[in-house]
Amino acid sequence: MGERRTLKTIISEHKIAFLVIFFLIVGGSFGTFFVFDVLSARNPNRIMLATTTSTYDSGLLDYLLPEFTQKTGIEVSVLSVGTGQALVYGESGDVDVILVHSRSREDTFVNDSDGQTPFGINRACVMYNDFIIVGHENNPAELLPDDNITIVMTKLKEGIDAGNSTFYSRGDSSGTYSKELSLWSSINIIPDVEWFIQPEKYTETGQGMAATLQMSHQDANNQGYTLIDRGTWLSFNDTYTTLKILAESVVGEDNLLNPYGVIPVNP
Incomplete structure (x- = not known):
């Protein structure tokens, strides 16, 4: 748990705000649906939440869910x-709520398609951070702080082709991988x-x-780069001290924004 202390310190400074947001989302904005429909369909004392590895790895849920359980009596798995x-x-109805970060797929999840009942009741944006690119401090691709994301990706390609850079990709169906491909x-x-x-x-x-x-x-060869959300990075940057933020949004860019949506599953 030590590697998560940095983010927990940040959260503790705004604890009330985080709790208010969380309670509004799962118990306020969707209260009628969530309490009477979702919980009645399952164990009324337990919620099944499917969320991203980046959310989990950030330590946010470790910090908020015990407070939620203490105040509501509802356990969250x-x-x-x-x-x-x-x-x-x-989609298969195996969970009650999802907390994810891939807006186009979230919109599909909650919208009626071909006359079928939507999988999700509604979507609310609960939080956001941003994507960054981290790599070894020797920075063989020579990324610069003022490089926009187009220049960054071009330099990474050139470094990879030259044999002095390796990109580590999630290679799965995650929101981070979707962003990387875009x-x-x-x-x-x-x-x-x-x-x-x-x-x-x-x-x-694939992990x-x-x-x-x-x-x-x-x-x-100390030449690895990867795309990561800032929340997860803040949780682990004290552990991987040879890695540094080498690319992030510059003024006027918003294509590295990383919004998270919470969606109660339609029972």
């Missing part, structure tokens, strides 16, 4: 998976085609954010 898998659990697409790159079966250039970990960050840190 958490499934920590990628956004894609959380949506699948929601960033590569912005420079007309499809990683699975460009670097097919070349793990020394592009490695798909969560914390594990992917660890693999970037352990890169044998």
Whole structure:
């Protein structure tokens, strides 16, 4: 738990605000649906929540859920998976609530499609952070603080092609992986085609954010880069001290914004 202390310190400074947001979302804005429909369909004393590994790894839920249980008497069981898998659990009715970060897929989840009943009741934006790119401080791709994301992705591609950079990708159905693919697409790159079966250039970990960050840190040539949400980074940056933030949003950019939506599953 020590590696999560940094974010918990931040949260503790705004504890009331975080709690108010959480209670409004799961007990206020959707109170009628949530309490009478969702809980009546399952154990009225327990909520099944599917959320992202980045949310879980940030330590946020460890800090908030005990307070929620103490005040409501409702236990919350958490499934920590990628956004894609959380949506699948929601579609199959295996969970009561999802907390994810892939807006287009969230909108599909709550909208009526072809006359079918939507999987989700409604969506509310509960919080946001942003995506950043971290790498070893020697920074072989020579990313600069004022580089916009197009320049950053171009430099990463050039570094990968030159053999002095390796990109570590989630390679799953997570919101982070979806964002990564959109960033590569912005420079007309499809990683699975460009670097097919070349793990020394592009490695798909197939794992969560914390594990992917660890693999970037352990890169044998100290040339690993990865895309990560800032919340998870704040939880682990004291552990992986050789990694630094090498790219983030510059003034006028918003395509690294990372909003999270909470959706009660339609019972």
